[in-house]
Amino acid sequence: MITVELAKLFKRPRMYVIVALLCLLPFIVAIFLATTRIPPPPGQGGAFLSAVLSNGALYPAAALALVLPVFLPVAVAVLAGDSIAGEATGGTLRYLLIRPVGRTRLLVAKLIAQVAFVLFAIAAVVVTSYLTGVLMLGTGESTTGGVVLLPPDVTSLSGDLISPGELALRLLGTIGYITISMLGVAAIALFLSTLTDSALGAAMGALATLVTSQVLVTLDAAESVKPYLPTRYWLAWIDFFRDPILWRDIERGAGLQFVYVAVLLGAAWANFKTKDIGS
Amino acid sequence: MSVARRETGRRWFLVAAGVSALAAVPAVLAARPQPASALGPADLVERVRRSGRVPFEGYAESVGVLGLPELPRLGAVTSLLSSNTRLRAWFGGPERWRVDVLEAGTERGTYRDADGVWSWDFARDEITYVPVSGEEHVALTPDGREITIMATPGESPGRLPRGADLLPSDLGRRLLGLAAGEPLAALHGRRVAGIDAAGVRITSADEHSTVGHLDVWADPDTGLPLQVELTARNAERPILATRFLDLALRTPAGSALARPERAADVALEGAGGNPADFFDWDPEGMPGTIAGKFAKEQPTVTDPSGQRWTRSDFSPFRVYGTGLTQFVVVAIPDRFGNDVYRAAADWGQPVQVSSGRAVILATPLVSVVVAQGEGRGRGRPTYLATGMVDGVFMDAVGKELAVLRR
Known part of the structure; x- marks a missing residue:
């Protein structure tokens, strides 16, 4: 079942269009930065954007900061919202379930397909933005005397130097954390997708939840509920670039997303398990 | 009821029970009984006063809702009291510590080591260094006692506030020091960062x-x-609150305390962050009393070479009053005076003065007055006074500062 869902995901051209759009935004920003060399004022603009002018090897971090707040959640919500409701709208859900396929397994397979999409999308953003950063913004002097082109050490948020190998590890950690963060979005959209036959409705419902959460995160009056909001720890991946790494919010963010996944997947299962399938 | 509907109900019950159990966890943890401390309030204050060398590492958050507008060159100071600040700290001792102010996508770190204070700002890609000479002067007080004073040209006691000052450990000790002699009462204990406080x-x-x-x-x-x-008086909620969320009472690892590696290749900028660079350093030109409050005593000592030192030799400010109603008066350099006054006038209320002009900004906790004496253009003497005193009192301070001559 999982293999089928993964194959279905990677055979759809729209998935590649979405990933290309995700990669395009950092590329456009890099063009402007490389041609004007005007960094955002200190403390303003996207995270890491002022730092990438001195070393483009850090551009993947800046690119993730650009796509994470809006583009990536929208993409995940649209695809996850389509996962069950899209099958229902297309009239394929009935045939899918006629096969000896458990509904719980179908839900889990749909969620795993979302994980695969997020991993693929973020990896694509990291790779393309790394190449964009290194080629367009430059990396300063090579530390290997030109034998092998490696970027020089980049500066962490704490002012310490991060070697290329360590940077790769921290980017891997970032990819993992953002994937977990997007699991919550996928779970919300997947649950809503079991409630309605409208893929658009499910995606909009998930996005409305996220926008509400983002608004409350910035509201001092909502301080008491902030630790439980799905977007509260989204930016905690930035803490991978501090020295030493600040694990506090990363751990809490990952834990919170797993709670959301457990609850919403449970709710999706409770609703979908014996739901009448009319289409 | 059909079998399918019963099954659906059972599954929803399971989900609801799981959600309820998860939601109850924070409430159950918060409801744990706190053991009462046998320590009296005076003993606790004394213990706090002597806690300056307790090593720790931790994470703290402060919330300030003071609502002060940004004043030119003082924006970083006012924002500390008017916003949320995330802090990460490693404290190995008074001469070996590090505090990071964490923000989304950037970080400002303050490092103290044997050589001085290093300030790192990622957003500005800038590191500044304030040397601490560590030069000892054995000195005699006027009553003949021998004391040792440390010449610290950069790390002045009158420096501008920074994020590290909002750490509960530092702010608590500092405020309790200010409040010496004020009435004390015991409070119920509470669990803070896993410690029964x-x-x-x-x-x-x-x-x-x-x-x-x-x-x-x-x-x-x-x-x-x-x-x-x-x-603040008559307020229900704190205007400024800071607390540790994580804390380990252990000596931090040396690697965490080491100054940023970028410090090695950045040109030193001398005494950056020293308010003496910005403010006129003329505490002796200020009066002994303002609005009936006496200037804090300036202890005078003499080193073996015969050089006389006062506290004001290390501080460009002058402090008046006692207890929690102390206020500080700063002489603003002529080149910034008009800018500071205009910024304050945009937000504040004018003070009726016999000569010169003054404007007051009163918040529930802190009042600020900016006063300018008679003069033209950049030649007007400008003073800024601030403290945890009410607007009526600060109005009187403004009246006196506006007629000061420099």
Whole structure:
């Protein structure tokens, strides 16, 4: 079942269009930065954007900061919202379930397909933005005397130097954390997708939840509920670039997303398990 | 009821039970009973006073809702009291510590080591260094006692506030030091960063104080302040609150305390961050009393070479009053005077003065007055006074500062 869902995901051209759009935004920003060399004022603009002018090897971090707040959640919500409701709208859900396929397994397979999409999308953003950063913004002097082109050490948020190998590890950690963060979005959209036959409705419902959460995160009056909001720890991946790494919010963010996944997947299962399938 | 519907109901019940159990976890943890501390409030304050060398590492958050506008060159200071600040700290001792102010996508770190204070700002890609000479002067006080004073040209006691000052450990000790002699009362203990903390409440007896109460919770064993709340008079919620969320009472690893590696390849900028670079350093030109409050005594000492030193040799400010109603007066350099006055006038109320001009900004906790004497253009002497005193009192301060001559 999982293999089928993964194959279905990677055979759809729209998935590649979405990933290309995700990669395009950092590329456009890099063009402007490389041609004007005007960094955002200190403390303003996207995270890491002022730092990438001195070393483009850090551009993947800046690119993730650009796509994470809006583009990536929208993409995940649209695809996850389509996962069950899209099958229902297309009239394929009935045939899918006629096969000896458990509904719980179908839900889990749909969620795993979302994980695969997020991993693929973020990896694509990291790779393309790394190449964009290194080629367009430059990396300063090579530390290997030109034998092998490696970027020089980049500066962490704490002012310490991060070697290329360590940077790769921290980017891997970032990819993992953002994937977990997007699991919550996928779970919300997947649950809503079991409630309605409208893929658009499910995606909009998930996005409305996220926008509400983002608004409350910035509201001092909502301080008491902030630790439980799905977007509260989204930016905690930035803490991978501090020295030493600040694990506090990363751990809490990952834990919170797993709670959301457990609850919403449970709710999706409770609703979908014996739901009448009319289409 | 059909079998399918019963099954659906059973599954929803399971989900609801799981959600309820998860939602109850924070409430259950918060409801754990707190053991009462046998420590009296005076003993706790004394223990806090002696906690300056307790090593720790931790994470703290402060929330300030003071509502002060940004004044030119002082924006970083006012924002500390008017916003949320995330802090990560490693404290190995008074001469070996590090505090990072964490923001989304950037970081400002302050490092103290044997050579001085290093300030790192990622957003500005800038590191500044304030040397601490560590030069000792054995000196005699006027009454003949021998004391040792440390010449610290950069790290002045009168420096501008920085994020590290909002750490509960530092702020708690500092405020309790200011409040010496004010009435004390015990508070219920509370669990802070996993430690059962004992609490003390300080109220101000002065009618002009804006402080309703100062609450400090500290570790009863070490005296380390863990949570500090400053509440304005007649207010229900704290205007400034800071607390540790994670804390480990252990000596931090040397690697965490090491100054940023970028410090090695950045040109030193001398005494950056020293307010003497910005303010006119003329505390002797200020009067001995303002609005009936005496200037704080300037202890005079003489080193073996015969050089006389006062506290003001290390501080460009002059402090008046006692207890929590102390206020500080700063002489603003002529080149910034008009800018500061205009910024204050945009937000504040004018003060009726016999000559010159003055404007006051009164918040529930802190009042600020900016006064300019007679003069033209950039030649007008400008003073800024601020403290936890009410607008009526600060109005009187403004009247006196506006007629000062420099």
